[in-house]
Amino acid sequence: MSFDAELDAKGLNCPLPILRAKKAIAQLDGGQVLKIVATDPGSVKDFEAFCKQTGNELMSSTEADGAFEFMIKKSA
């Protein structure tokens, strides 16, 4: 899956990954995609809630090797 920007939030506890994602998304145009990698297990629920509340689309949420990867498309 292609993306327009990437955020490494590994090793950080919530809410920092969410806050940094919020800042990164603000830099994007509508329809562009941000990829986030985090290690806090709580980030799975948090990014779901974040997207629900901000109207951005959580395109995917996957786990591999103890890291969580999220693809978020900025709302138009």
Next chain:
Amino acid sequence: MAKRLSAEQRRASIIEVAKRLFATKGFHGVSIDEIVREVGVSPAILYRHFASKEDLYQAVLQEFSCTRESYVETVVEDDISFEKVLRGMTRVFVNSIVKDPDLLKMEMHSQLEGSQASQDFFLNRWKSFTDYIEYNLSELQANDKIENINVRAAGLMYQGMIRELLLLKCMHANDRFKETHIDQLVNELVDLFMKIISIKNQG
């Protein structure tokens, strides 16, 4: 307890009782016998759900992390600042502990007797604050918005403040701030912390 419970309900009732006992007496202070007696089941039934006392303890912690406080509400707002988010996070965290102080009690026991795994679990909850403070203060420092301070020590100081507040409000029989509501104390501690950090041309 004659009532027939589903396996899931039974598991939940064991966790509930174990949580209360671990909070009162610590991990080593509670035996499996005591737990099954309180739940009203045989040891065989408990072992059907949990392989060992360690396993049960981890399940109790797991239960806490499922209902873990969410800071998302605090950070999605449009107009946020370091102070506003810190205040919001602290309020959410403090109120979740006040509502269910068992977690704080288990943390205190675990400081003395706990395994590495349980100590890591509790430390990880504070890491939300220390990460947030360290990251943001470093950024403020890089932008010359605050004086040079040791940002890690600032995180530790904050953790100490909030932990002591929780001990006072949740565990001390003699609360010398009885007149002051916990939300107000949170606000005053955050005010003090912000004064020390003293962000330039704020507001």
